[in-house]
Amino acid sequence: MDYIRYKQYHSACGDCCGAESQADSPQPDGHRGHKHKDDHEHGADNHGSWTVHWPLLAALFILMVMLVLEYGFDVIPERWLGLVIYITAYLLSGYEVLLLAFRKALRLDFFNEFFLMSIATLGAFAIGSYSEGVAVMVFYSIGEWFQDTAVNNAKRSIKALLDIRPDQATVWRDGIWKTLDPAVVQIGDRVQLKPGEKVAVDGILLSEHAAFDSAALTGESKPDTKEKGGAVYAGMINLNQLAEVSVTALFKDSKLSRILEMVQDATTRKSQTQLFISRFAKIYTPIVFFLALLVVLLPMAFVADYTFRDWLYRGLVFLVISCPCALVVSIPLGYFGGIGLASRHGILFKGANYLDVMTKVDTVVVDKTGTMTRGVFRVQQVVAADISVEELLQFAGALESKSSHPVALAIVSYAQQNINVPLPRLEVSALEEIAGHGLKGRVEGHEVLAGNTRLLTKFGVSYAHSLNEGVDTMVMIAVDGRYVGHIIIADELKPDAAEAVSGLHALSIRVVMLSGDKQEVADRVASELQIDEVYGGLLPEDKVGRVQALKDGGSKMAFAGDGVNDAPVVALADAGIAMGGLGSDATVETADIVIQNDQPSRIVTAIKVGRLTRRVVWQNIVLAMSVKLIVLGLGAGGVATLWEAVIADVGVALLAILNAVRIQHISIREQELLS
Known part of the structure; x- marks a missing residue:
């Protein structure tokens, strides 16, 4: 005693x-x-x-x-x-x-x-x-x-606030369902979720669809509907029907366990x-x-x-x-109190020192795709030259099926719905991802390029220069050194993106947007959101240079991004903010602050929590x-x-x-x- x-x-x-x-x-x-x-x-x-x-x-x-x-x-x-x-x-x-x-x-x-x-x-x-x-x-x-x-x-x-890890999981073992400690569940195991039951480990949904309450992870009470193959995370609650999940991470490596570690640290x-x-x-x-x-x-x-x-x-x-x-x-x-208040609203500060840093921020730099926009792309138009649309989609879809980029996922989804040959049957080899440019590889023995105009220029592929004047995101396709068409992709703004920018302006904070998309696309988004400065057509190293220039100019700066390519810039900023605690592992690990529900308006909340605490x-x-x-x-x-x-x-x-x-x-x- x-x-x-x-x-x-x-x-x-x-x-x-x-x-x-x-x-x-x-x-x-x-x-x-x-x-x-x-x-x-x-x-x-x-x-x-x-x-x-x-x-x-x-x-x-x-x-x-x-x-x-x-x-x-x-x-x-x-x-x-x-x-x-x-x-x-x-x-x-x-x-x-x-x-x-x-x-x-x-x-x-x-x-x-x-x-x-x-x-x-x-x-x-x-x-x-x-x-x-x-x-x-x-x-x-x-x-x-x-x-x-x-x-x-x-x-x-x-x-x-976050120690909501369940203490048991129903696992298919030896031909029967067994109730086990989540710590002994292995990758590849099949886990059953009853209505109202918490998910014990990360996995992918095996059932056709299911709805989950993810409030404990994101601060949002809105049900999150998942389709077959969708990612399911420990801490979510299965809402209304029996569901099955295939385990993709050990209990100790789950997103929830890592988030809890962050809060305790x-x-x-x-x-x-x-x-x-x-x-x-x-x-x-x-x-x-x-x-x-x-x-x-x-x-x-x-x-x-x-x-x-x-x-x-x-x-x-x-x-x-x-x-x-x-x-x-x-x-x-x-x-x-400040850390706890932020956590209840889906914002994780990795230390009390970052509460102080956020009170001094005068510039917030944001990535475009996945931060201010949904990052959920949809194919708007397919333009083929010298080959059929189906052939174009076969080449593009097969190559993009090897990438997890949101643009690639959109092309693959569209191709699967519009061609007769299943993409997995097409042989893809010698795949190379060229940062800031696109993909290069061989599909059924043909050399295929899929990316922006810089990619085609890099490999000496000629194309109509009028294509440079387009405003929407455009994926150029070349086969065996010859331009064969392009795919136009569109993204949508997040519902609270404008609210985030206006909230930052109300706090007298300048907003700068960086984007890998061409300048015309970035300008259009910046105009809609009334962002102060915008820089488009940037490679990952260009983003680092822009952020360094802002720091050298005396700005106290926070950077918010969501992709793997954003990790270096997140590390460089005075306060690095990862958008989506369930997103890129590299960015979440590097960030000082994690916004789990992916809402840019929570950047304003984070600054206000810091100011109140101080x-x-x-x-x-x-x-x-x-x-x-x-x-x-x-x-x-x-x-x-x-x-x-x-x-x-x-x-x-x-x-x-x-x-x-x-x-x-x-x-x-x-x-x-x-x-």
Whole structure:
């Protein structure tokens, strides 16, 4: 119990105590803290319960009774009896604080709140201020109780937000359906999903169709209908019919497991404000300790009627009010709240530091396809030259069937519906994907090119230059070095793309769009969305150059993209945003922030969450420091008593905590989000 209490105090106030972090502290069994988080969380839960705190509650009851007798009925017990009663209450409320102070003193660590509180309260007993000494310890311990409870609730709310992994899966094994632990399910297994059941592992749908609730992953309550072959992810809920899924990833490698890991890791990455406050607390605490000594000793040389007892009392007041826990606890609590608030709306911050970064962003750079547009292309027209449309689709469809690009999927889907020869029967070899250009390969012995005009130019294929003037996305096809036609593809804007741009403009943020499509296509999209700057016809390395130029120009920049080719630019930006937590693994791994529901308007939400969090954190810093400085001055001047000191210390801490906790309970409405 003592150890658990130590870990709880340490977790809440470890920085101001100058001790090592919880994750690095040795556990009783010799392992590091994060290896046994279940045991730790069990202790955390106990720490917040009333039954564990019965000694503190008993001490509070004794103190209240003694104060009522003394000040309400003028009943003062004999000195020895009062001392026994107050010592009993003192030990009930403060034995753990005294024990921790002793342990730290053995390690020559004197500049921590436990030691300061122990000195202050024992000093009060030494000068006969029994009730005040007990009051300091009781209310300090109550304050710590509330602080620890708030921190634990914040951590639990973040973990519970995404820790929705089911603990069983129905798997076809040995000719029967067996209920197994998801951890033992293998790739290729067939899993059955009953209506209302959570998906345990990632896979592809074997049933003809099924509807899923993906709110836990994306923050969206709208049902997601999947057709046969569609991707299904752990954490989704099967809504209304029996379905079967073929497993494509192990339980530990599922998207949900990785997302949960991201959220848990996020709480360990401190913001610049947290790091500053931690460093500040380690300097501040010894300074106020020595100032308290000066308050007691320095007046001996200047005050004619110097009385040691009076100045010692002032020094004790100074020690009580000096504890910086209101800062050290409420600030990380504010960031926990910000991470949790964002997570509930499908936005994963990989660290508190990125909440801070988003408050400073003045430019948001977005990719076009898959970020501002749906990335779901459809064939609008097929133009053949010298060969038939069916032959053109055979060559193009067979080659594109080896690619997962959205344009390729659109061509393959269209070809399968409009030609007689199944694409899988066509022999494709020597496939080569040329970044920013297209595909090159051999189909049934013929060399085939499928891509943009740059691809044909690269391989010396001539074509009508009037084709360069088209506005829509165009896939050029060449066979054996000869242009044979093209396929016109169209994409659609995402429903909230315009809302995202207008929301960013309302925050005085410039929007820049980069696209691999030709400039005319990019210009049309930018015009519809009223984007400030647009650059089309870019290769992946060109995007990196544009982003670097913006950074060199002094812009604090966030980049949002969804494809594998966007990963280098995401890594380069001050804040890299991956659109679609269920999308490209490379981009999600590289990104600092993941928007799971693929909505660009959530970029605005992410910025507003960051700004709210920072505002609350600085409110707490100003509140705590202002009150402490005032009461420190009053204490040194003999105006404030220990009663005022403890009420100010605990009161400020509780106000700061309540202010931080409210972030977790904000109900976001899209039109009045965090105004």
